[in-house]
Amino acid sequence: MAYTEKRDTRTGASSYVGRFRVDGRLRSTRAFRSRRDALAEARRAEEAGKLGTWVDPRGSAVVVAEWFAHWQAGRADRAPRTLEAERERFRSLVAPTFGQTPLRRITHDDITRWAAGMHAPRTGQVASPARRRDAVRLLVALLDAAVDSRRLTANPARTPSGRVPGLPRAPRTKAHRYLSHEQLRRVADAARTHEGRTLVLLAGLTGLRWGEASALRTGDVDLLRGRIVVERAYTRLDDGTLLLGDTKTHARREVPVPGVLAADLSVLLAARGPGLLFAGRDGGPLRRESFDRNVFRPAVRAAGAAVTTLQELLGVRDTRVMDAQTLDAVRRVQEQAALPVTGVVDAATWDVLATEDRCRRGELSRGAKIARTHRLDVVTRLTLGAGAEDFAALTLHDLRHTAASLAIAGGASVKSVQRMLGHESPVLTLRTYAGLFEDDLDRLGEAMSAQFAAQDPTSGAHHTLTVGPSVVPGVHQIYRATAR
Incomplete structure (x- = not known):
């Protein structure tokens, strides 16, 4: 009282x-x-x-910057990369406007104006919708926590119904890039090292995230069972520090080892002792930026323009596709060089074309000649057949999308793809790759049509009544059609 x-x-x-x-x-x-x-x-x-x-009046007098530090101290169980991203977002986007403002002085109108005209610190221009949306969400979370701790009676960023009307619209997600089996093989063949080839195929056929693949140990690979255990991942902070921890979903999973990858993994395992499966020069974890710069991007450039390079050497029209004209030109070269006339551009065919090209480089500078030699050294490791098509540049993460695409095209269920990729739920898998499952509807329609047509009475199919109670007048009889 x-x-x-x-x-x-x-x-x-x-x-x-x-x-x-x-x-x-x-x-x-x-x-x-x-x-x-x-x-x-x-x-x-x-x-x-x-x-x-x-509401405690003294609690609501705390400035936002002080409250953010207190709020983050209670989130020590979050991933280090998450905490670092929150600090960067607060420092660059939230603090310039609200950092020294007491919690009780923040109004709904202040937040709405800030969300609409938030400026990026480096350019001075309005920040991107994605950055503004993340910053608003961070401030909303801070104010929600202030309400929960009785520092505010209500969150000024929310309406009485709980909505956040000032939240910028979600940006359209970047279209996913997918490689075909043939294109993935091309990128792997263009990698300079056996380790690089194995890592490209592993990412493109299993969908491992970079942090998960770089944290694999030799003991995580069981070729007898055909399984790879994924239970650790490296996280890179902005200062370059690598932290070893759980996977993104903090869950252990197993992914299958494709048969085409078993031989490459066997060779790599034989060359490694206990420790990391993919290691840098110093024996430590392989860094993404190093692999991307030295192995992956050069391989993508060469493999993605291999058909164009071939057509340039043949002197035919550049269509970026191994069309009929290109195949005819390849067969003529093979016939003139007394090679098997297959139309497939293999190492021997590339060697003939590269030799002829070296005789036509008189007008090129020394630097251009060296660059052309390096370019041909890579493409001569590739094999091109009818229908091969060039592709644009892609990122390492696109190999994860490629794995999902190839699995779905191979008939994998949503649950199987979810388990392979390590998604938290099948809902996330469907939301991410919904467009790829459209073909399932086409196949389902064709299968239903084929089954229905097979029960055509004119085909001699036998129809029987379903077993059940007597048919009530006025109710359609239900039949079960079974083909003999």
Whole structure:
């Protein structure tokens, strides 16, 4: 029950403070000259505590920057990369506007104006929709936590119904890039090392994230069972530090080892001792930026333009596709060089074309000649057949999308793809790759049509009544058609 206490000041005047309990703790109001006013304020605060609407005035006076530090201290169980991203987002986008503002001074209009005109720190221009959306979500989470800790009565970023009207629209996601089996093989063949080839095929056929693949140990690969255990992952912070921890979903999973990958993995395992399967020059974890710069991007450039390079050497029209004209030109070269006339551009065919090209480089500079030699050294490791097509540049993460695409095209179920990729739920798999499952509807329609046509009475199919109770008048009879 609320009550008052009399307190004497240094000047000899008396004042009164109200005392009340909220959440089991005894609290005080500010000082009043009148005992009646102090008691009324204490009773109002005590009643608000019972209704869950009481706010500690001292707590709501905390500035946003101080509250952010306190809020993050309670999130130590989050992934280091998540905490680092939150700090960067707060420092660059939230703090310039609200960092030194007390929590109780933030208004809905302030947040709406800030969300619409948020500026990037480096360019001074309005930040991208994705960055603005992430920053607004961070501030909303901060203010929600302030409400939960009774520092605010309500979140000023939300309407009474709980919506956040100032949230920028979600940006359109970048279209996924997929490689065919033939294109993936081309990229792997263009890799300079056996380790690079194995890693490209592993990512493109199993969908492992880079952090997961780089954290694999030799003991995680079981070729007898045909399984790879995925239970660790490296996370790279902005300062370059690599942290070893759980996978993104904090779950252990197993992915199948494709048969075409078993031989490459066997060779790599034989060359490695206990430790990391893919290692850098110093024996430590293989860094993404190093592999991307030295192995993956050069391989993609060569493999993605292999058909164009071939057509340039043949002197035919550049169509980026192994069309009929290109195949005819390849067969003529093979016939003139006394090679098997297959139309398939193999190492021997590339060697003939490269030799002829070296005789036609008189007008090129020394640098251009060296660059052309290096380019041909890579493409001569590739094999091109009818229908081969060039492709644009892609990222390492696109190999994960490629694995999903190839699995779905091979008839894998949503659940199987989810388990392989390590998604938290099949819903995420469907939302991410919904377009790839459209072909399933076509196959389903064709299968249903074929089954229905097989029961055509003119085909001699036998129809029988389903086993069940007598048919009630007015109700359609249900038949079960079974073909002999």
